[in-house]
Amino acid sequence: MAKLTRKISESTIHRLSIYYRALVALERDNYTTISSKELAKREKLTPAQVRKDLSFFGSFGTRGLGYPVVELKNKIAEILGLTRLWNVALIGVGNIGSALAQYKEFAKQGFNIKLVFDNDQRKIGSNHKGIIVSDIREFRKLAQTEQIDIVIIAVPAQAAQAICDEVVSAGIKAILNFAPINLKVPDDVILRNQNMCIELEHLAFALSNPGN
Amino acid sequence: MAKLTRKISESTIHRLSIYYRALVALERDNYTTISSKELAKREKLTPAQVRKDLSFFGSFGTRGLGYPVVELKNKIAEILGLTRLWNVALIGVGNIGSALAQYKEFAKQGFNIKLVFDNDQRKIGSNHKGIIVSDIREFRKLAQTEQIDIVIIAVPAQAAQAICDEVVSAGIKAILNFAPINLKVPDDVILRNQNMCIELEHLAFALSNPGN
DNA sequence: TTTAATTTGTGAAACAGTTCACAAATAATT
DNA sequence: AATTATTTGTGAACTGTTTCACAAATTAAA
Numbered sequence: 079m080a081k082l083t084r085k086i087s088e089s090t091i092h093r094l095s096i097y098y099r100a101l102v103a104l105e106r107d108n109y110t111t112i113s114s115k116e117l118a119k120r121e122k123l124t125p126a127q128v129r130k131d132l133s134f135f136g137s138f139g140t141r142g143l144g145y146p147v148v149e150l151k152n153k154i155a156e157i158l159g160l161t162r163l164w165n166v167a168l169i170g171v172g173n174i175g176s177a178l179a180q181y182k183e184f185a186k187q188g189f190n191i192k193l194v195f196d197n198d199q200r201k202i203g204s205n206h207k208g209i210i211v212s213d214i215r216e217f218r219k220l221a222q223t224e225q226i227d228i229v230i231i232a233v234p235a236q237a238a239q240a241i242c243d244e245v246v247s248a249g250i251k252a253i254l255n256f257a258p259i260n261l262k263v264p265d266d267v268i269l270r271n272q273n274m275c276i277e278l279e280h281l282a283f284a285l286s287n288p289g290n
Numbered sequence: 291m292a293k294l295t296r297k298i299s300e301s302t303i304h305r306l307s308i309y310y311r312a313l314v315a316l317e318r319d320n321y322t323t324i325s326s327k328e329l330a331k332r333e334k335l336t337p338a339q340v341r342k343d344l345s346f347f348g349s350f351g352t353r354g355l356g357y358p359v360v361e362l363k364n365k366i367a368e369i370l371g372l373t374r375l376w377n378v379a380l381i382g383v384g385n386i387g388s389a390l391a392q393y394k395e396f397a398k399q400g401f402n403i404k405l406v407f408d409n410d411q412r413k414i415g416s417n418h419k420g421i422i423v424s425d426i427r428e429f430r431k432l433a434q435t436e437q438i439d440i441v442i443i444a445v446p447a448q449a450a451q452a453i454c455d456e457v458v459s460a461g462i463k464a465i466l467n468f469a470p471i472n473l474k475v476p477d478d479v480i481l482r483n484q485n486m487c488i489e490l491e492h493l494a495f496a497l498s499n500p501g502n
Numbered sequence: 503t504t505t506a507a508t509t510t511g512t513g514a515a516a517c518a519g520t521t522c523a524c525a526a527a528t529a530a531t532t
Numbered sequence: 533a534a535t536t537a538t539t540t541g542t543g544a545a546c547t548g549t550t551t552c553a554c555a556a557a558t559t560a561a562a
Contacts, residue, residue, distance in 0.1 A: 085502060086499075086502050087548075087549070088492075089549075089550095090549090091491075091492055091495050092488065092492070094495075095485075095487075095488040095491045095492070096472070096488075098491075099470065099471075099472075100472075113508085113509065113510090114509075114510075115508095115509080120472070121472055122472070124550080124551070125509090125510095126550075126551055126552070126553095127549095127550065127551080129509090129510065129511065129512085130511085130512080130549090130550075130551090132510095132511090133510090133511055133512070137510080137511065138510095139509075139510050139511080140509080140510075140557085140558065140559085141508075141509050141510040141511080141556070141557040141558045141559085142507080142508045142509050142510080142557065142558035142559040142560085143508080143509070143510090143558065143559065144508090144509065144510085145510090157495070157498075157499075158491050158494055158495045158498070159491075159494035159495055159497060159498030159499075160491065160494060164490075164494055164497075166490075173388075173389040173390075173392045173393055174389050174393065176385075176389070177385040177386050177388070177389035178385075178486070180385045181385055181386065181486070183470055183486070183487050184486075184487065184490065187487050187490070187491065189487075189490050189494075227497060228490065228493050228494075228497075251497065252493040252494075252496065252497050253493075254486075254489050254490060254493060258311065258395055259311075260308070260311075260312075260332070260333055260334070268493055268496040268497070270489050270492055270493060272484070272486060272489055273307075274390070274393070274395070274396075274466075274484060275307075275395050275396065275398075275399050275401075276304065276307040276308075277466050277482050277484055278376075278378075278396065278399070278401050278440065278466060279306075279307045279310075279370050279371075279372065279399065280300075280303055280304070280307070280482055281440050281464040281465075281466060281480055281482060282370055282371035282372060282376055282401075282440075283303050283306075283369070283370045283371055284464065284480040285371060285376075285439060285440075285463065285464050285480070286369075286370070286371030287294060287298075287369075287371075290294060290297060290298050299518075299519065301519075301520095302519090325538085325539065325540090326539075326540075327538095327539080336520080336521070337539090337540095338520075338521055338522070338523095339519095339520065339521080341539090341540065341541065341542085342519090342520075342521090342541085342542080344540095344541090345540090345541055345542070349540080349541065350540095351539075351540050351541080352527085352528065352529085352539080352540075353526070353527040353528045353529085353538080353539050353540040353541080354527065354528035354529040354530085354537080354538045354539050354540080355528065355529060355538080355539070355540090356538090356539065356540085357540090503562100504561100504562080505560100505561080505562070506559105506560085506561070506562085507558105507559080507560070507561085508557100508558080508559070508560085509556105509557085509558080509559095510555105510556085510557075510558090511554105511555095511556085511557100512553100512554095512555095512556105513552105513553100513554100513555105514551105514552085514553090514554105515550105515551085515552070515553095516549105516550080516551070516552080517548105517549080517550070517551085518547100518548085518549075518550085519546100519547085519548075519549090520545105520546080520547070520548085521544105521545085521546070521547085522543105522544085522545070522546080523542100523543100523544090523545095524541105524542095524543100524544105525540105525541095525542095525543105526539105526540085526541085526542105527538100527539085527540075527541100528537105528538080528539080528540090529536100529537080529538070529539095530535100530536080530537070530538085531534100531535080531536070531537085532533100532534085532535070532536085
């Protein structure tokens with residue numbers, strides 16, 4: 079893909095994911111074109127926002143008509159890196175971890191959970207609903223042979239930083255963290271956090287402060 | 291609490307949750323005061339950001355010294371609405387739903403999952419690891435008697451909008467949605483989305499576009 | 503074919519969020 | 533008690549994001 083001239087904002091990337099989902103639905107419903115106006119309406123955004131976001135990556139639309147659904151969907155897939163498969167390892171087979179291991183959406187988008195790790199001997203080796211759990215001590219070796227691109231950390235907060243350090247030292251450059259703690263990683267490692275309590279706290283704030 | 295004069299930004303609220311967690315840890319480690327400099331360093335923010343965020347809600351610090359840890363923690367808890375308990379209902383006992391039903395962090399922050407619903411007769415009534423599942427058809431009645439404040443939707447995408455409509459019509463004003471779909475709600479209902487695929491897509495984008 | 507209606511793509515304007523920089527307040531030191 | 537060091541709180545400057553508004557391109561209609 080062409081190198082981007084400008085730094086793309088987090089919000090634009092987030093909306094790209096949203097457009098992608100909308101386009102998948104539009105394709106299923108046999109739409110051939112979609113205008114920025116209609117796409118914005120469906121996703122509660124503004125038409126200008128949609129056009130501006132897309133314009134960072136090129137000119138995909140036709141004036142007077144709109145954007146070609148399938149073409150745009152493919153283009154966004156390319157931008158987001160969804161035209162290839164990604165090898166994912168999941169660490170931690172607690173409540174959240176085992177739910178994620180069986181979450182169907184990941185595979186649909188090309189995220190293959192190839193390895194699942196834990197440090198609990200009772201879980202290791204077990205074949206629970208099709209998941210075989212490996213010993214976390216084998217992480218470095220297995221991550222290398224399976225060419226893991228992305229690691230999901232779903233261990234308790236107090237164990238997370240040590241696991242994270244191990245993951246980083248194995249050369250992994252992208253981490254999705256579910257532990258409610260701020261992990262320290264080097265600058266060349268991309269870290270994203272998914273903290274479900276924070277979302278609930280946001281709702282609590284909104285309920286407590288009407289009009290905000 | 292005093293009515294806020296300005297609209298508080300999403301990012302400030304998000305960081306408030308982060309400060310709160312940091313302060314809980316600082317209290318545990320017997321810190322009595324913390325400077326904006328040190329707090330910022332721990333959470334990879336800037337001191338000015340920390341001070342500005344807090345200044346929207348009042349003056350909590352002492353010049354030359356910093357902020358009193360416990361006092362500030364309590365103040366933020368009050369701002370976020372964490373000084374009371376919130377009654378939460380969870381809908382959908384699939385992979386994600388049952389993981390959330392057992393997730394300990396929620397209760398720790400005062401979010402009590404009082405009801406769990408599903409439409410699958412095989413799951414209803416079952417006492418799976420301490421969770422009793424109610425029939426979704428009873429939602430309106432039970433939500434009222436249990437005074438539910440917040441609903442978590444964890445059903446498949448295609449079922450989510452209908453469930454959401456039912457929840458809204460029962461008078462619920464705050465929803466946390468895990469289904470990978472953009473739910474339509476009236477303006478007076480606060481909706482937050484937790485889409486785990488989007489986070490992975492963000493990582494895929496970052497890996498595919500180094501330097502962004 | 504001509505005219506009217508759409509809709510994109512994009513600079514410019516407006517708005518929002520972050521960082522700077524410094525006076526004021528307090529603590530710590532001499 | 534006086535001096536020095538620290539740190540807050542906050543306008544102002546800056547930076548980044550969103551919205552506006554319109555020329556240009558194209559489609560649809562007359």
